[in-house]
Each structure stands twice: as structure tokens, then as C-alpha cells.
Amino acid sequence: xxxxxxxxxxxxxxxxxxxxxxxxxxxVPFFVAxxxxxxxxxxxxxxAASLLSSVAQPVFGILTDRRAMPWLLPVxxxxxxxxxxxxxxxxxxxxxxxxxxxxxxxxxxxxPESARVARLAGRGSHRxxxxxxxxxxxxxxxxxxxxxxxxxxxxxxxTPLLALPALVGAVLCLPVLRAxxxxxxxxxxxTSASRTTVSAPGADDRASFVRLSLAVVCRSVVFVGLSTFxxxxxxxxxxxxxxxxxxxxFVLYLGGAVxxxxxxxxxxxxxRVTVARWAYLLAAGCVAGVVFVPGPAMYLCVALTSAGLYxxxxxxxxxxxxxxxxxxxxxSGITLGLTVSIGGLVSPLIGSLADAISLQAALAxxxxxxxxxxxxxxxxxxxxxxxxxxxxxxxxxx
Numbered sequence: 001x002x003x004x005x006x007x008x009x010x011x012x013x014x015x016x017x018x019x020x021x022x023x024x025x026x027x028v029p030f031f032v033a034x035x036x037x038x039x040x041x042x043x044x045x046x047x048a049a050s051l052l053s054s055v056a057q058p059v060f061g062i063l064t065d066r067r068a069m070p071w072l073l074p075v076x077x078x079x080x081x082x083x084x085x086x087x088x089x090x091x092x093x094x095x096x097x098x099x100x101x102x103x104x105x106x107x108x109x110x111x112p113e114s115a116r117v118a119r120l121a122g123r124g125s126h127r128x129x130x131x132x133x134x135x136x137x138x139x140x141x142x143x144x145x146x147x148x149x150x151x152x153x154x155x156x157x158x159t160p161l162l163a164l165p166a167l168v169g170a171v172l173c174l175p176v177l178r179a180x181x182x183x184x185x186x187x188x189x190x191t192s193a194s195r196t197t198v199s200a201p202g203a204d205d206r207a208s209f210v211r212l213s214l215a216v217v218c219r220s221v222v223f224v225g226l227s228t229f230x231x232x233x234x235x236x237x238x239x240x241x242x243x244x245x246x247x248x249x250f251v252l253y254l255g256g257a258v259x260x261x262x263x264x265x266x267x268x269x270x271x272r273v274t275v276a277r278w279a280y281l282l283a284a285g286c287v288a289g290v291v292f293v294p295g296p297a298m299y300l301c302v303a304l305t306s307a308g309l310y311x312x313x314x315x316x317x318x319x320x321x322x323x324x325x326x327x328x329x330x331x332s333g334i335t336l337g338l339t340v341s342i343g344g345l346v347s348p349l350i351g352s353l354a355d356a357i358s359l360q361a362a363l364a365x366x367x368x369x370x371x372x373x374x375x376x377x378x379x380x381x382x383x384x385x386x387x388x389x390x391x392x393x394x395x396x397x398x
Contacts, residue, residue, distance in 0.1 A: 006121035006176045007128050010114065011135030013077065016169025017110045018136035020080040020103050022143025022253055023162060024049045025227040027087065029235070029245060030151050035091065039229075039359070043351030046228050048097040049104035050345055056108035061333025064113045070177045072113045074170035079106030081166020088156030108333075114173075115317055115332035121176065130264025133314035137260050139165075141253035144231070148246050208380055209323040213334055215376040216316050217342050218369040219280070222287060223309050224343025225350050225366050227252060230290075230302070233359050237298065251299050255306025256313070263311040271382040272319055276312035277374055283308030284370035291363050308370070312377075322383040 028042045037045075063069065083103025087096050118132040150161050230252055231245035238244035259279075266275045286308055289301030320335035321328045353362035 006179060007118065007131050009172050009176050010118050010121060011132050013073065013169045013173040014114060014118075014132055014135035015139035015142070016165040016172070017077050017080055017107060017114075018139035019143045019146065019165050020084045020139075020162075021049070021107055022140035022227070022249075023084045023147050024100060024103070025231070026144040026147035026249060027084075027151065027156075027159075028228065029231050030088075030147075030156055031096075032232070034156055035093075037093075039232075039351035039354045040348060041093070041351075043228060043347040045097060045100055046224070046347040047345060048101040049107075050224070050343065050347070052101045052104050052108065056105050057112065057333040058330060059333075060109050061112040061327075061330035064116055064329035064333075065327050068116075069113055070117060070180065072109050073117070073173040073177065076106045076109035076113075077169040077173070078166050079103070080110065081163045081169075082106070085160045085163035085166075088151065088159030112329045112333035115321075116329050117176065117180065119318075119321060119328065119332075120180065128264075129318050130261050130267075130314040133260040133310075133317070134257055137253060137257035137310060137313075140227075141250060141257055143253065144246050144249040204326055205323045205381075205383065208383075209320060209331065209334075211376050211379055212316060212319055212323060215276075215280075215373040215380075216335055218373045218376075219283075219309055219312070220343035221346045222283070222343070222366045222369045224347060225363065226287075226290070226302075226305070228347045229350065229354065229359060229363060233363065234298065236359060237294070248299065248302055251302045252306045255303040256310035259307040259310030260314050262307065263313065263315050266311065267315055272312075272315040273377055273380050273382045276315050276319075277377040279308045279311035280370040280374040280377065281308075284367055284374065287370060288364075288367040291360060291367065312373075319380075319383065 024046055028045070031037045031042050031045065060072070064072075080103045083099045083101070083106060086099040087103070089099075090096065115129075115132075118129060121128070146162065146165075150158050227249065231249045233245075234248035235245035263275060263279070283305055286301050286305040290298060290305055293301050317332060317335050320331035324331040350362045
């Protein structure tokens with residue numbers, strides 16, 4: 001299978017999985033409307049999706065560094081879909097938390113292995129990882145539209161219909177996995193080529209990886225905080241229009257899709273660290289615009305905020321892999337998964353502050369966090385990019 005075809009299928013599968021991350025925030029207004037949950041209660045649901053995911057991400061990353069587990073791609077996709085599908089079935093808050101947590105574990109299991117496979121399929125290119133990340137962002141963007149169409153039509157009892165994208169995603173990844181397996185077997189038959197082309201990974205730069213991870217954590221808190229409360233905030237700012245909230249969330253996720261591809265393109269002209277640094281400066285000003293700019297101009301600020309937060313997204317994944325070349329799975333699990341999930345841990349704090357003061361006051365401090373990411377990126381070096389080698393990639397896929 002050609003490289004572009006593999007990346008396309010992986011990107012589409014990534015969209016199906018990350019749809020369920022976006023679905024959690026998209027379901028928040030319906031939980032508030034049908035079950036009268038408070039801000040703190042709905043942020044607890046986001047926390048349920050994030051908490052187990054945060055714990056599980058590095059575990060799956062370590063496991064995939066020790067042994068490739070490509071079967072995780074279809075299985076974790078189905079698990080992520082099943083949790084969201086069942087989240088609206090019961091009126092029990094405890095069961096809702098449990099099912100959303102199950103979905104979070106599925107998403108956690110997917111990302112380290114899928115990022116490793118995408119790196120192999122794209123042979124380490126920035127654009128390949130950018131297109132892979134694009135799929136996840138499109139999944140986020142589609143989530144509010146799909147949830148509104150399904151749940152808005154018949155209420156939370158229709159959430160089982162949301163399992164359908166998981167079935168599609170599980171099927172899409174199978175041809176890529178079969179192609180990698182065929183390639184591995186072919187290379188096993190050519191042991192002389194393997195002996196002459198496989199080289200040891202470079203040295204790990206743990207200090208830079210830690211600083212990178214802290215920058216991504218700051219980004220995560222901003223993005224998850226906005227995705228959790230933006231729909232409610234836009235509805236409040238636009239006179240109670242539910243459609244206004246859905247549009248705001250769609251713009252947030254769609255801007256991320258554009259930003260991911262743009263990041264890969266810009267990184268081919270300038271280095272990844274420089275591109276990410278300037279993107280975070282843009283995000284800082286635009287987050288403040290989301291919170292304080294009145295009227296429809298807020299949507300422009302949302303779009304620019306999303307682009308600013310997502311231009312560095314795929315670049316951070318490859319940076320992490322290059323900082324930890326001997327632990328690609330662990331690096332992927334942290335930069336693509338763990339630090340993203342950590343943002344959900346802060347959501348209850350934002351929700352509690354919103355209940356006590358106002359939602360606008362609770363969201364205002366988010367504008368400071370991209371500045372911290374910018375400062376951390378100023379301390380990061382641009383690592384050398386390893387030359388891709390097909391036999392080497394195949395050996396890593398074993």
C-alpha cells in the first residue's frame with residue numbers, strides 16, 4: 001500500500017476516534033438541558049473522560065515501546081465508541097461517568113500505537129503526521145454537528161447511534177495493518193538487508209522532552225477548558241441561542257483541522273520550534289478575544305485561537321518522538337494523549353469558579369497559558385530529523 005493511501009486511511013480512522021473526545025464536550029449542553037446538571041457536574045463528566053485517559057496514556061505508550069500492538073487500533077476505536085454510545089442510556093450520574101470513562105480509556109489506548117504506526121507509514125515526515133493529526137481534528141469538528149443531529153432530534157436516549165463511526169474507524173485501519181504485516185514478513189525474508197540497514201536510535205534528550213511536555217500541558221488546559229465551556233459561553237453571550245453554541249464549538253474544532261495541516265507546511269519552511277513559538281503568541285491574544293470581544297466577532301477569535309493552538313499540535317508529536325528516539329511510543333502517548341487529557345483535570349476547577357463567580361471570569365485566566373507555552377518553547381532546541389529508512393521502519397513495526 002502506498003504511503004499516501006496509508007496516511008489517508010489512518011487519518012480517517014483517527015477522525016472516527018477523536019470524534020468521541022469531541023462528543024464529550026458536545027454532550028454537555030444536553031446533560032444540562034435534560035438532567036439539570038450544574039457547571040461543576042458537567043465538568044466532572046469531562047474529568048471522567050480525562051482522568052483514566054491521563055493514567056492510561058503513558059502505560060500504553062510504554063507497552064507499545066516494548067512490543068508492537070497494532071490490534072489496539074480497531075479494539076480501542078470500538079471501546080471509545082461504546083462508552084459514548086452508552087453514556088446517554090441511563091439517568092444515573094454514576095453510570096454516565098463510568099461509560100464516559102470507558103470511552104476515555106479507549107481513546108487513550110488508541111493514540112500511542114496509532115502515532116507510532118503513522119510515523120512508520122509517513123516515514124517520519126512532518127506533513128504525514130500533520131495529515132494524520134488533521135483526521136483527529138476533523139473528528140473533533142464533526143462531533144458537535146453529529147451529536148446535535150442525533151441527540152438534538154431525540155434526546156440522550158439516541159446516543160447508541162453514535163457507535164456507528166467507531167465501526168467505520170475499526171474497519172478503515174485494517175488494510176494499513178495488513179500492509180505493514182506483509183512488509184514485515186517480506187523484510188524478514190531478507191535478513192542480509194536488515195543487518196546492513198538497521199541503526200540504533202539516537203540519544204534521548206529528556207530535559208527538552210520534559211519542557212515540551214509542560215508546554216503541551218498548558219496548551220491542553222486552554223483547549224479542553226474552551227471545548228468544555230465554549231458552547232455554554234457562546235449560548236450565554238448570544239442571548240440563549242443553542243445554535244450559537246454549536247457553531248462556536250464547530251469553529252473551534254474546524255480551525256484546529258486547518259491549523260494541523262498548516263503546521264506541517266510551515267515546518268517545511270521554518271523549523272518546528274520557531275513555528276510553534278509564534279503560534280502560541282497568536283493563541284494568547286486570541287483567547288483573550290474569545291473571552292472579552294462582544295458579538296459575532298467572537299467567532300473570528302475562536303477560529304484564530306484554534307489555529308494558534310493546533311499549528312504546533314502535530315509538530316509537538318514529532319518533536320517528542322525526536323527528543324525520545326528510543327521510546328517513540330512513550331513520547332507519542334505523552335505528547336499526543338496524556339498532556340491532552342490533563343486539560344480535563346482542570347475543568348472541574350473552571351466549572352466551580354464559573355458557578356461561584358461567572359463563566360467569563362473563569363475562562364479569562366486561560367489567556368495566560370499560551371504565554372507560558374511560548375516561554376517554554378524559547379528554551380527548546382530543534383532536534384535533528386532522522387533519515388527515513390524502510391527496513392528500519394519495518395523492524396520497528398515488529
